[in-house]
Amino acid sequence: MNTMAAPVVDDAAARRAARLDIEEFNAAYCTVLDDGALEDWPEFFTEDAFYNITSRENFDHGRPVGLVYCENKAMLKDRALAIAKTSMFGPRYLRHYMTNTQVTGIEPDGTICATVNYILIETLAELPEGRLHQAGRMIDRFQRQEDGSLLLSSRIAVYDTLLVPNALVLPV
């Protein structure tokens, strides 16, 4: 994947630089989910990306199911399309927050491993005060592209908030 000429280093400076890139990446990612077009969301991923939203309960016990379980970008596109074009759900605002970004390692092939905490606040027409919908942690793998930008090759969202209020309509 990594076609950059320079040898990969995993040191504090590289991690710091990666962290800044990831924070920027996630800010853009949240903006698309909160205020943008859902069809743009798959563009944050590589073609063979893995994406899963699962509970802490499953993750800790090695159970593989996901609320959303996608094995590649095509499936992410299908989800975006289906949600945008066919799904019925009540009007709502969703706002994603990602904090505590940590780069946990940079692998020899350039893959950046990172984690970030997230919360998702959902505001319904009939619940204008909003509520916490999910709180959890993303376990991510990023690939740097030729133009220097990042794409996710894996994102596993592990939520602590075991009991999903009603339905999760949009991805996290």
Add this chain to the structure above:
Amino acid sequence: MSFQLTNVPAAQVHGAGAMAVEVDGLRLALFSLDGEIFATGNICTHAFALLTDGHVENGCVECPLHQGLFDIRTGKAQGTPVTKDIATYAVKIDEGIVWVDTQPRAGAGEAGGRAAALAAPADFRRLVIVGAGQAGAEAARRARAEGFAGTITMLGDEPHPPYERPPLSKDLLLGKTTLADAHVFDAGEAEALKLELRLSTPVASIDRDKQAVVLGDGETLAYDMLVLATGAEARRIDLPGAETVTLHYLRDAKDSEALGKALRAAESVVVIGGGFIGLELASAARALGKSATVIEAQDRLLQRLLPPEPAEFLAWVAEQNDVALRLGAGVARVGPEGVTLTDGTTVAADCIVVGIGARPRDDLARAAGLETAATGGIVVNGLNRSSDPAIYAVGDVAVLRDSVTGAEARMESWQNANLSAARAGGAIAGKPQIGTDVPWFWSDLFGGTLQIVGAPAADQTCVRRDGEAPVFFCLDADNRVAACIDFGDAEALRAARQMIEAGQPVDRAALADPDTNLFQIEDDDMKMLPIEKRFAWPAAGLDRVPDWAYTNKEIYDREVERIFHGKTWNYVGLEAEVPEAGDFVRSYVGPTPVVMVRDHDGGINVFENRCSHRAAEFCRELRGNTEEFVCPYHQWSYDLKGNLAGVPFRRGVNGEGGMGPDFRPENHGVKKLFVTQRNGAVFASFSDAVEPLEEYLGEEMLTDFDAVFNGKKLTVLGHYRHTLMGNWKLYPENLKDPYHATLLHTFLVTFGLLVAGNKSAMIVDPSGRHSTMASAKSDGAAVSDENKAEMRAYRDGLTLSDPRMMDFIPEFDSPWSVTMQVVWPGLIVQREMNTLGVRQIVPNGPNEFTMIWTMFGYEDDTEEMTRHRLRQGNLMGPAGFLGLEDNEAIKFVQDGMLNSTGGEHLVVLDPKVPTGTSTTLISEAAIRAMYKHWRQEMGL
């Protein structure tokens, strides 16, 4: 002009009536009207649906989805919900093949081509009423009053306009009034009702297929709705010597006139039959100064109808009026000398009247194959609708069958004739009547009036009260007033009516005491009405579900007690979740927390997660492995079977404190539930009276259950948990409602999971509680081009980038690729192609429930199969393409109820199947079946 070839022969369009074609990427509809072919756009301008699936009538096509109507020739939209016209295209036929000009005609199909506001369409429906008696006349009156605007034709075999019969044995018989006084309609009323009244016109038969009645002379008369109001006829008796005398019967005006003459000419009158009509005739004979004898085969009067006390009082009254009663007497023969009894004595008579009851005139209905009762009469539901949804029956001929208990009741009374007609008339006009009335009947006897309210029965106990006049209160086993027989105390009768409606147990002594104020008794007792009085199911029956079934806390508490803690099997977990000794999971039975644990003998135990000391929910981990459970509060410990093992300081400290000498740990284990298993699924019950699981499910349900739980070892793939903001029953209902599948879940239709032509079924078990919604995915090759076109019609240009999600890999011993099975009350077994799971309902009060999903595969799955199951899992669950929509819909339903005042739901689809398995998906019969069971269990 740019005519394009369609390749469709004109003859084919004429044959089919309507056909979908695609020309130049345009989806067009071809219609055949009066030998000519017309082309229009095929997609409704309102919502996505194909007009060629719709219904063509009067040159218009009706969209199948929301009944939008378009004029086929002009494309004009004909009013709500459609406001935009459809495009129309010129057509020419060349060598028998249809060509279509793909340039739409000007004017039509453009935005802004709004339909002119149309006047309400005329009502072309034809209502036919057979029987011009009291109930028939009242049905016509009520249908009009409630707004029925179609034609009404009433056919009666008597020569008279409808009249009331009670005077036939009373004043009319005595010559005090005329038949005209008894007419139901006032002068001019029939004309005002626009009623075509055809008298002396007997109906010979009903042709239900053609929806027509056939008259005596062969003339047929088509109906859209039919009311049978054929009444009853006097029961005849075959007596030796009958040919030597005139035996009088009394049912109609002709009989009454003949009998009146005979009575006046007679000296001694004998009445055979000691019912109300018999007594009224004896009373009439006495009023004319004739001697009167009543012969009754039973040992007392009105034996089937009344408890002994009022019947004996009535006999006393008759005797006071010089009526001779011959009770327990059989008739051997009749002759000019009179009536000879089986004991050899002869009662002299020159006028013999027979009044031994009436037989419902259900012959027409029987011949037409309508459901009739074993004891006679046409079976109807709470709206007086018969087994054919287009046919109603009212009055004496109708037998009301309780949709829950199956109890049947036929009533012959003036009040019932009116009330039943009001129910049918309302239903016909689309305004079903709500509420029932306490039954009421009267009879004029010996210068007084006897009145009965409520439903008396021979086995009720009686309390007599001697106030202004004697009154008899009939009490049921719970000391509640069921009926009242009154001989002239109007006030007591009014109070009785209230007491019957309230259904409160009453104090016998107070009831009997003429000094107690009967209305006062009432007030004190009204404070705590029994639940079945406060929650009365809508009179329309299972066609309606009241909001309170979903929103009321008291109802919910009763559900927990009677259903979840009652005779039910409740899913608690999978064996695969507790493979080793000491493995446990926290689970629930209804809302009640339980622990499921495997013990060292290999058995699985389920017990309440509640310490027997201070009620603490002692097991806090979702799952784990342990040797014992220790309550954190005071360290009481329980073994893996739920037995109390240790109580700290049981003997006290230094000989002080501790438990008393009578404390025995074996009496203080946690509450253990009955447990059963089938092929890896574990169920528990609070009740030892529940039948074995195999019987509980029944053969048919077991087949679908075993397709998933087929004995192979299961591998748990994980769980989802979510809270739904609705009543728990809405979830099983959602899976008993095949109607919503294609309407709510556009995804299914868009991506071809459920399309026209798919085989599907909504199967209900005989008890009504369990069900399977099933469908078979047609493999790609089997989907016709036509169906493919239709699939695309709903959402253009949508295809999945990774279609593997929709693959079905056959692996089950079942004709179905999808089954959604409800195992009452709280389990759903999901087999959505290859994604398998169970959903467990955990209610949290009336307005919310939690759902716990356990997704699984089989131990011998390949890694690719496991991944396929996980991929397909995107369809279901709290974020599933289909699942999330159901969650939202359920919330919307509960919101609708909580944010309005009490109302009711309409579950009337598919009236031909009152409850149970339906052959069409456009049905709510499975929901009605569930509520039939629910009402039985709830006693409501």
